[in-house]
Amino acid sequence: MSLPSSAEPGRAGERPPRRVALLGSTGSIGRQTVDVLAAHPDAFRVVALATGSNAGLLADQAARLRPAAVALGDGSALAGLDLPPDTQRIGGVDALETLATRDDVDIVIVATGGVVSLRPVLAALRAGKVVATANKETLVAGGHLVMPQARALAAGVASLRPGDPYASPLAWLRPIDSEHSAIWQCLVGEDMAGVAALILTASGGPFLDASPAEMAAVTPEQALRHPTWTMGAKITIDSATLANKGLEVIEAHWLYDVDYDAIEVVIHPQSVVHSAVRFVDGSLKAQLGTPDMRLPIQYALTYPDRRPSPAAPPDLIATGRLDFRAPDEDRFPALRIARDAGRRGPRASAALIAADEVAVARFLEGSLDFAGIPRLLEAAVDRFGADGDAPDVDALVALDADVRGVFATGAFGARS
Amino acid sequence: MSLPSSAEPGRAGERPPRRVALLGSTGSIGRQTVDVLAAHPDAFRVVALATGSNAGLLADQAARLRPAAVALGDGSALAGLDLPPDTQRIGGVDALETLATRDDVDIVIVATGGVVSLRPVLAALRAGKVVATANKETLVAGGHLVMPQARALAAGVASLRPGDPYASPLAWLRPIDSEHSAIWQCLVGEDMAGVAALILTASGGPFLDASPAEMAAVTPEQALRHPTWTMGAKITIDSATLANKGLEVIEAHWLYDVDYDAIEVVIHPQSVVHSAVRFVDGSLKAQLGTPDMRLPIQYALTYPDRRPSPAAPPDLIATGRLDFRAPDEDRFPALRIARDAGRRGPRASAALIAADEVAVARFLEGSLDFAGIPRLLEAAVDRFGADGDAPDVDALVALDADVRGVFATGAFGARS
Numbered sequence: 001m002s003l004p005s006s007a008e009p010g011r012a013g014e015r016p017p018r019r020v021a022l023l024g025s026t027g028s029i030g031r032q033t034v035d036v037l038a039a040h041p042d043a044f045r046v047v048a049l050a051t052g053s054n055a056g057l058l059a060d061q062a063a064r065l066r067p068a069a070v071a072l073g074d075g076s077a078l079a080g081l082d083l084p085p086d087t088q089r090i091g092g093v094d095a096l097e098t099l100a101t102r103d104d105v106d107i108v109i110v111a112t113g114g115v116v117s118l119r120p121v122l123a124a125l126r127a128g129k130v131v132a133t134a135n136k137e138t139l140v141a142g143g144h145l146v147m148p149q150a151r152a153l154a155a156g157v158a159s160l161r162p163g164d165p166y167a168s169p170l171a172w173l174r175p176i177d178s179e180h181s182a183i184w185q186c187l188v189g190e191d192m193a194g195v196a197a198l199i200l201t202a203s204g205g206p207f208l209d210a211s212p213a214e215m216a217a218v219t220p221e222q223a224l225r226h227p228t229w230t231m232g233a234k235i236t237i238d239s240a241t242l243a244n245k246g247l248e249v250i251e252a253h254w255l256y257d258v259d260y261d262a263i264e265v266v267i268h269p270q271s272v273v274h275s276a277v278r279f280v281d282g283s284l285k286a287q288l289g290t291p292d293m294r295l296p297i298q299y300a301l302t303y304p305d306r307r308p309s310p311a312a313p314p315d316l317i318a319t320g321r322l323d324f325r326a327p328d329e330d331r332f333p334a335l336r337i338a339r340d341a342g343r344r345g346p347r348a349s350a351a352l353i354a355a356d357e358v359a360v361a362r363f364l365e366g367s368l369d370f371a372g373i374p375r376l377l378e379a380a381v382d383r384f385g386a387d388g389d390a391p392d393v394d395a396l397v398a399l400d401a402d403v404r405g406v407f408a409t410g411a412f413g414a415r416s
Numbered sequence: 417m418s419l420p421s422s423a424e425p426g427r428a429g430e431r432p433p434r435r436v437a438l439l440g441s442t443g444s445i446g447r448q449t450v451d452v453l454a455a456h457p458d459a460f461r462v463v464a465l466a467t468g469s470n471a472g473l474l475a476d477q478a479a480r481l482r483p484a485a486v487a488l489g490d491g492s493a494l495a496g497l498d499l500p501p502d503t504q505r506i507g508g509v510d511a512l513e514t515l516a517t518r519d520d521v522d523i524v525i526v527a528t529g530g531v532v533s534l535r536p537v538l539a540a541l542r543a544g545k546v547v548a549t550a551n552k553e554t555l556v557a558g559g560h561l562v563m564p565q566a567r568a569l570a571a572g573v574a575s576l577r578p579g580d581p582y583a584s585p586l587a588w589l590r591p592i593d594s595e596h597s598a599i600w601q602c603l604v605g606e607d608m609a610g611v612a613a614l615i616l617t618a619s620g621g622p623f624l625d626a627s628p629a630e631m632a633a634v635t636p637e638q639a640l641r642h643p644t645w646t647m648g649a650k651i652t653i654d655s656a657t658l659a660n661k662g663l664e665v666i667e668a669h670w671l672y673d674v675d676y677d678a679i680e681v682v683i684h685p686q687s688v689v690h691s692a693v694r695f696v697d698g699s700l701k702a703q704l705g706t707p708d709m710r711l712p713i714q715y716a717l718t719y720p721d722r723r724p725s726p727a728a729p730p731d732l733i734a735t736g737r738l739d740f741r742a743p744d745e746d747r748f749p750a751l752r753i754a755r756d757a758g759r760r761g762p763r764a765s766a767a768l769i770a771a772d773e774v775a776v777a778r779f780l781e782g783s784l785d786f787a788g789i790p791r792l793l794e795a796a797v798d799r800f801g802a803d804g805d806a807p808d809v810d811a812l813v814a815l816d817a818d819v820r821g822v823f824a825t826g827a828f829g830a831r832s
Contacts, residue, residue: 161579162577162579163577163578163579163580163581164579165579165605185699185701186701188604188605188606189581189604189605189606189720190604190605190722191720191721191722193721193722194721194722194723196729199732266732266733268732276704276732278729279722280722280723280724280725281711281714281715281718281722281723281724281725281727282705282706282708282711282725282727282728282729282730283601283703283704283705283711283715283722283727283729284703284704284705284729284730284732285601285602285701285702285703285704286701286702286703286704287699287700287701287702288692288699288700288701288702289698289699289700290698292698295697295698295699298697299697299699302697304605304607305607305609305610306606306607306609306610306695306696306697306699307610307696307697308696308697309696309697309698311697311698311699312698313612313694313698313699313700314698314700316615316682316684316692316700316740317682317740317741317742319740320739320740320741321737321738321739321740322737322738322740323736323737324732324733324735324736324737324738325733325736326733
């Protein structure tokens with residue numbers, strides 16, 4: 001058996017530059033990924049860029065990085081895009097899969113939203129590409145589809161080169177997320193047989209110490225003030241409800257193949273410890289960092305190597321103190337609801353993540369109160385998460401639409 | 417090239433039991449090592465035991481573990497030792513080297529004291545054995561002698577099986593020490609090229625917040641009250657002066673081949689974070705644990721695997737809070753003196769560790785005050801640490817005797 005070019009051995013600076021396709025290049029993660037890629041021109045070559053509708057920024061990125069091809073979701077604007085002369089335009093509904101499976105691509109970075117991102121993820125893995133994903137549906141809804149692919153690629157390497165960094169499924173399906181990057185970094189060089197539990201940390205959000213009455217009256221403005229990370233509105237509200245941590249529990253289950261009983265959540269208001277792993281011998285390893293997404297993005301690109309990055313290291317002495325406490329699942333029911341959805345299976349998890357998009361959008365527009373968010377999540381999981389089969393991508397896309405159809409408008413959770 | 421049996425590949429439970437020689441079986445580390453070995457009879461077989469003078473306990477251990485051979489430093493008691501019928505008695509000045517180099521030994525655990533322990537350590541490495549050492553002189557005085565041996569063994573494995581757990585020098589010279597085990601665990605699977613700094617944590621000892629005047633009046637009783645670890649008198653006093661942390665800085669320099677500028681000390685009163693590594697990308701990995709030496713002992717035996725151990729895992733929520741601050745090198749000059757001795761070279765470091773034994777003994781017996789300990793250390797380093805050559809074991813043993821001869825008695829540091 002021969003190995004895909006993406007598993008070429010060698011150390012940083014010794015191997016040829018990794019050829020990268022970046023899907024979702026103009027969003028927050030996409031833009032930070034461009035910064036990381038541009039900082040290491042000896043290590044990476046950007047072969048393809050894709051985005052949905054931000055034609056102006058895509059053209060700027062293409063001028064800077066000179067990719068072989070670009071795709072733009074807004075097909076009408078594609079022809080008019082101002083591009084370098086050698087850059088190809090890719091259109092059509094399969095554009096992301098076309099870019100992700102190009103022969104000259106080693107790593108596909110998935111920074112696009114939604115369950116439809118599962119199509120390029122699966123196509124890339126089938127083509128033997130490394131996938132680094134910031135897309136939460138990849139694992140929450142599609143963990144049962146993507147992880148067998150990643151494990152098969154890892155097993156292929158292990159049969160030829162045991163102990164190789166690419167003999168791990170995490171080398172093939174790489175998380176771009178501070179918590180999961182932390183766990184991954186703690187697991188490097190460790191055997192999963194030695195893992196007792198994964199410990200996801202959560203800042204606790206702005207309502208960590210709020211009373212139930214205060215939480216009932218929370219406004220979008222209050223919920224958008226995250227204490228430690230500056231992020232988009234959706235993820236900030238998810239941090240306030242702890243729904244994001246619930247989704248990370250489901251991601252952890254699939255990514256690391258660990259039972260839900262062995263995935264713990266600890267509130268850590270300073271957000272310095274990004275997450276941790278407890279081992280069977282009583283040892284615990286934690287990864288610490290400043291709140292800078294460029295660090296997990298870069299690690300997902302440079303693994304197994306590390307390179308200097310613009311992310312400042314954490315200063316234990318300046319920080320002085322790290323606090324930990326148990327999460328309150330009564331005030332933050334989304335955590336319990338997500339864990340329950342994960343246990344029920346992929347349909348329930350897919351319903352949960354679709355419902356969360358709907359719920360947050362409705363909270364921000366004022367048609368749902370803060371306490372209505374977990375109520376909507378639970379209703380969606382109950383309605384759509386009953387059967388425990390293994391839906392394919394088409395079924396997941398249909399389920400996503402069904403959840404939105406039922407909960408995006410109508411009577412559910414109208415402000416009381 | 418063929419590999420030593422000690423580097424036999426395979427996973428826990430799949431490979432034959434590792435055959436162990438335990439030197440120093442009746443001291444604190446030795447007794448805890450016996451507990452760990454006895455807890456995993458499928459993984460370890462004790463082939464040899466040695467101790468200095470505790471004939472009664474040695475006989476008990478031999479009855480329990482049925483080793484092939486034992487040695488007793490007190491030769492007059494050896495013949496009368498009550499042993500299982502098949503257990504051989506080994507006497508003579510070379511007894512430890514004889515046991516450490518037996519054909520049927522894979523791992524040598526060194527829990528004996530003093531610079532003379534360098535002889536069995538070096539003999540074992542030359543014979544291709546794994547050495548797990550709790551002996552501080554191994555690295556503080558003999559780092560320049562032992563590490564080239566460990567690196568040569570690792571290079572031999574790397575040439576045949578790159579990425580193998582035994583392709584690391586740490587697989588061959590394993591630290592039994594909570595701080596160095598922590599750093600080792602954080603480095604597993606990482607390339608040293610990615611390491612920016614090592615961060616040794618220190619509890620700060622009982623005088624963390626004492627004024628200079630209070631410290632001048634410290635009694636042995638006060639100094640023996642360690643806030644977090646229960647240990648022997650010598651190491652407890654070393655924790656109170658921070659001399660132990662200074663010695664660990666020197667050990668870290670040799671063990672991990674890291675410059676002194678990149679070895680930091682952070683005061684962490686709760687002793688939960690055992691130490692940490694900062695990487696060039698701004699990521700920091702820390703190992704956390706409860707204060708139980710059975711954890712680092714077991715890891716040194718089971719590496720690269722982990723096995724259940726009686727050590728309780730740390731509970732972040734119950735602990736609640738972890739504090740960090742900078743060490744005060746004015747009130748704890750031993751840290752600065754040790755770092756300086758390390759930079760000067762092996763003679764200065766060997767003088768330091770010999771002087772520290774003398775200083776602590778004199779403090780405990782009342783012939784030196786607390787502030788006299790660092791003064792004696794500095795005087796010994798100044799007197800014996802001038803030249804920067806690479807002394808062999810004989811020269812180190814002679815230097816050790818010279819330091820003791822000058823400082824153990826006489827006028828230096830007489831109580832003022």
